[in-house]
Amino acid sequence: MEREVRVWDNLKRDTEERMKKVAHLVEEGKVVKAENTVALLEGVIKPGDKVNLEGNNQKQADFLAECLCEVDPKKIYDLHMVQSVVSLKSHLDVFEKGIAKKLDFSFSGPQAGRLADFVRDGKLELGAIHTYLELFGRYYADLVPKVALIVAFEADKEGNLYTGFNTEDTPIIVEATKFKQGIVIAQVNKIVDKVPRVDIPADWVDFVIQSPKNFYIEPLFTRDPGLITDTQILMGMMALKGVYAEYGVQSMNHGIGFFTAAIELMLPTYAEELGLKGKICSYFALNPHPTMIPAIESGWVKNIHCFGGELGMEKYVAARSDVFFIGPDGTLRSNRAYSQAAGHYAMDMFIGGTLQIDKYGNSSTATANRVAGFGGAPNMGCDAKGRRHSSDAWLKCGLEYGMQEALLGKMPRGKKLVVQMQETFKEKMDPAFVDELDAWKLQKNANLDIPPVMVYSDDVTHYITEEGIAYFHKCVDMKEKMAAIRAIAGYTEIGLQAKEEETMDLRKRGIVKTPEDLGIDVTRANRSMLAAKNIKELVEWSGGLYNPPARFRNW
Amino acid sequence: MALNELNFKYKVENPQSIAKEYSHLGVVGSGDLEVLMEKKDFGGGAEVKVVTPVTGFDKVWEMVVTKFVKGNNLGDLLIEINDNNATPVVVSMRLRQALAEANKIEKGGE
Numbered sequence: 001m002e003r004e005v006r007v008w009d010n011l012k013r014d015t016e017e018r019m020k021k022v023a024h025l026v027e028e029g030k031v032v033k034a035e036n037t038v039a040l041l042e043g044v045i046k047p048g049d050k051v052n053l054e055g056n057n058q059k060q061a062d063f064l065a066e067c068l069c070e071v072d073p074k075k076i077y078d079l080h081m082v083q084s085v086v087s088l089k090s091h092l093d094v095f096e097k098g099i100a101k102k103l104d105f106s107f108s109g110p111q112a113g114r115l116a117d118f119v120r121d122g123k124l125e126l127g128a129i130h131t132y133l134e135l136f137g138r139y140y141a142d143l144v145p146k147v148a149l150i151v152a153f154e155a156d157k158e159g160n161l162y163t164g165f166n167t168e169d170t171p172i173i174v175e176a177t178k179f180k181q182g183i184v185i186a187q188v189n190k191i192v193d194k195v196p197r198v199d200i201p202a203d204w205v206d207f208v209i210q211s212p213k214n215f216y217i218e219p220l221f222t223r224d225p226g227l228i229t230d231t232q233i234l235m236g237m238m239a240l241k242g243v244y245a246e247y248g249v250q251s252m253n254h255g256i257g258f259f260t261a262a263i264e265l266m267l268p269t270y271a272e273e274l275g276l277k278g279k280i281c282s283y284f285a286l287n288p289h290p291t292m293i294p295a296i297e298s299g300w301v302k303n304i305h306c307f308g309g310e311l312g313m314e315k316y317v318a319a320r321s322d323v324f325f326i327g328p329d330g331t332l333r334s335n336r337a338y339s340q341a342a343g344h345y346a347m348d349m350f351i352g353g354t355l356q357i358d359k360y361g362n363s364s365t366a367t368a369n370r371v372a373g374f375g376g377a378p379n380m381g382c383d384a385k386g387r388r389h390s391s392d393a394w395l396k397c398g399l400e401y402g403m404q405e406a407l408l409g410k411m412p413r414g415k416k417l418v419v420q421m422q423e424t425f426k427e428k429m430d431p432a433f434v435d436e437l438d439a440w441k442l443q444k445n446a447n448l449d450i451p452p453v454m455v456y457s458d459d460v461t462h463y464i465t466e467e468g469i470a471y472f473h474k475c476v477d478m479k480e481k482m483a484a485i486r487a488i489a490g491y492t493e494i495g496l497q498a499k500e501e502e503t504m505d506l507r508k509r510g511i512v513k514t515p516e517d518l519g520i521d522v523t524r525a526n527r528s529m530l531a532a533k534n535i536k537e538l539v540e541w542s543g544g545l546y547n548p549p550a551r552f553r554n555w
Numbered sequence: 556m557a558l559n560e561l562n563f564k565y566k567v568e569n570p571q572s573i574a575k576e577y578s579h580l581g582v583v584g585s586g587d588l589e590v591l592m593e594k595k596d597f598g599g600g601a602e603v604k605v606v607t608p609v610t611g612f613d614k615v616w617e618m619v620v621t622k623f624v625k626g627n628n629l630g631d632l633l634i635e636i637n638d639n640n641a642t643p644v645v646v647s648m649r650l651r652q653a654l655a656e657a658n659k660i661e662k663g664g665e
Contacts, residue, residue, distance in 0.1 A: 231644050425642040427586070429612060466644045491615050491643040522648060523655035 011181035018044045018183065019206070029157030031191060032207050037067040040207060044183050045071070045147050048078045051100075052145035052173050053091065056084040056336060057107060057220045058287075058308040059166040061151035063187045063211035065090040068149065073098045080104070080127075082143045084135065084169055084336075085373075086111050087218070095124045104143055105373060106130045109220075112370035119371060119446040129371070129452050131379035133340045136169075139176035148177035148184045151215045154195050155188040159202035162195035165309035165317070165332045166217065170200060172337040178204040187211040197329040219311040219549045221287040223261035226534040226554075231466050234515065234525035235421055236262035239351065240271050242469045242518050243419055243462055244280045247393040251283035253343045253380050255352020259421040263351075265530040267295035285343040285380075288313040288324070288332070290548065293541045294531035296323055306332060307339040312552075316545035343380035348393040349417035350380040354454060355426070358437045359494055361457035361472055361485050363420050368441035374454050381455035383416040390414055397461055402476040415473060419462040420455060424490030431492035432465075433485065457481065463488060467495070468514040475511060487512045561605040561613055563620055570599045570630020578657035581649050588638040588646060590653035599630045607638035619643050623650045 007013075022043035025036045032040050041064075045051060053068065054061040069090050079100040086092060086108035094100040095118055104127035108115050118124040130138070139145065150170055152161040163170045178184050185207045186200075240263060243249065254260035267281060281295070282302040288310040295301055304323055309332065317324045317332045327333050343350065354363040365372060387394075394414035398404065401415050422432045439451035461473040463485065470484040487503040489495030506512040515522050532538045536555045539546050572594050581589040595602070603620050620636075623629075634650075641649070 231648060234648060423644045425644055429642060466648065491618055522651045
């Protein structure tokens with residue numbers, strides 16, 4: 001019998017061919033000069049390739065992104081970009097120029113409006129908007145990058161990389177690319193003789209380029225305590241008393257906004273007064289939020305694992321190795337994938353803000369004309385169904401779950417706390433509670449398969465507005481959930497539909513609690529509650545170790 | 556900018572005025588407001604005057620103010636609100652804070 005001879009290493013042969021074409025561009029070791037970057041990209045990338053451009057809501061491979069925009073669109077076109085975020089102008093310029101065609105991503109901040117225009121005008125074919133681990137997972141299934149354009153602080157000539165404080169997404173991208181015979185190109189701030197620590201080993205990296213200027217990092221997680229409002233303080237007090245204390249929540253992820261910044265700054269004050277020290281907030285999956293400094297310094301926190309770095313927090317974090325994850329070289333190693341995994345499986349609570357909540361309790365930050373995705377923290381706004389270990393908070397929330405028996409029969413199971421905070425009205429009298437989410441309009445405008453919902457109603461356990469807390473998970477059906485939403489929706493159209501007796505009944509049964517029900521003195525909700533009232537006081541708390549970026553230095 | 560003036564009058568059962576003769580809370584910063592409360596002999600009634608640059612939300616103002624006055628059984632009281640685009644959230648909170656401030660009995664001798 002004759003057997004067909006099949007080739008099983010096409011990917012490897014293809015890569016070898018590409019590598020040969022650019023061999024002449026390599027100086028010593030794996031070093032390519034910055035001015036040869038465009039030629040390198042034109043040599044290793046082929047039309048239709050899946051290309052990963054590293055960048056997240058923190059660090060950016062900005063030089064490689066700009067170089068990719070300069071390749072000849074006659075030679076390189078129809079690229080399928082797979083990347084965590086779309087946040088630089090260049091990220092969309094590659095589509096404008098016809099170099100790239102399709103996009104799969106997770107988050108777009110500043111470019112969200114332009115991205116929506118591109119989708120509508122047919123300049124860009126949108127694959128899907130993902131949560132982070134979901135996108136990372138697809139790097140190992142149907143979205144394996146052929147070429148990864150990544151970023152590190154330092155490299156040696158052999159290609160060992162130091163990603164340090166801002167390691168973030170790099171390991172998971174490089175592993176997917178390199179082990180499927182792909183090509184890894186790194187831009188670095190500096191080529192050195194010896195890196196402080198090897199974050200990515202040299203044989204996983206094909207080329208290193210010293211970029212003309214240091215890569216861009218966005219200080220996305222810095223919140224100036226000076227901007228925290230009394231309403232945010234009130235809602236923070238409600239959260240601490242009605243959720244943190246009520247469930248004894250020990251492990252959590254905090255969202256990025258002012259609500260959680262207020263909570264962080266009230267741990268050494270209000271939470272201390274409530275006698276909660278040691279009983280809540282010991283473990284975090286969290287970026288190095290500057291607003292955590294007073295709580296850390298007051299001995300509240302045992303452990304923080306970071307998704308990424310935060311500009312200005314390098315020295316402070318390095319000096320607190322009992323709390324943060326510090327390498328043998330003395331600097332932090334962040335890792336977005338691991339922190340996300342911890343956020344899903346090891347944390348009892350996700351708490352953060354949202355923008356819009358519909359009458360069913362679905363919430364989204366999507367607006368009609370911005371394809372924004374969902375950022376880091378909201379990725380964890382769900383109950384990871386694979387969880388099997390128990391904790392007090394998780395068990396209590398499960399015991400209270402109104403639909404538990406309908407779904408499981410008589411079987412105990414815990415539930416992760418997913419807490420959404422939102423004032424009933426946003427600026428300019430824009431109501432936060434709506435009949436239908438703007439996500440539906442966006443679905444039409446951007447031609448998406450489904451409306452981009454950030455947190456689904458069946459994952460939310462608690463909604464907090466200035467009117468009260470809805471213990472949403474206690475509801476037995478959608479009818480009751482809708483009544484609970486109305487009860488805390490204030491003077492919005494949705495809130496005005498609340499029926500007095502229905503709301504009273506929910507309050508009696510502990511499904512809705514007002515600040516008064518919680519025993520909170522509303523008059524105390526003012527800025528004297530905050531352990532630090534401005535950035536300068538955060539610097540003082542840190543003993544001078546926190547070095548805020550210039551734009552936050554207003555003294 | 557033309558300012559919108561709203562006036563509301565109430566008469567509740569067993570009305571309560573404030574402890575102080577006169578009380579003031581808040582600043583007319585952007586998105587905020589000031590609340591002035593003054594004890595008045597209105598024969599048990601309460602009067603509320605709102606000055607706001609916002610138009611089209613008279614109904615919401617009425618609901619916020621009504622809930623506050625009725626919920627706290629207020630009477631023999633003049634409330635003046637000078638608003639600068641505060642949301643109902645902020646209005647409700649400032650009113651509650653203003654009432655608490657107006658009911659603080661000054662302690663002497665410390």
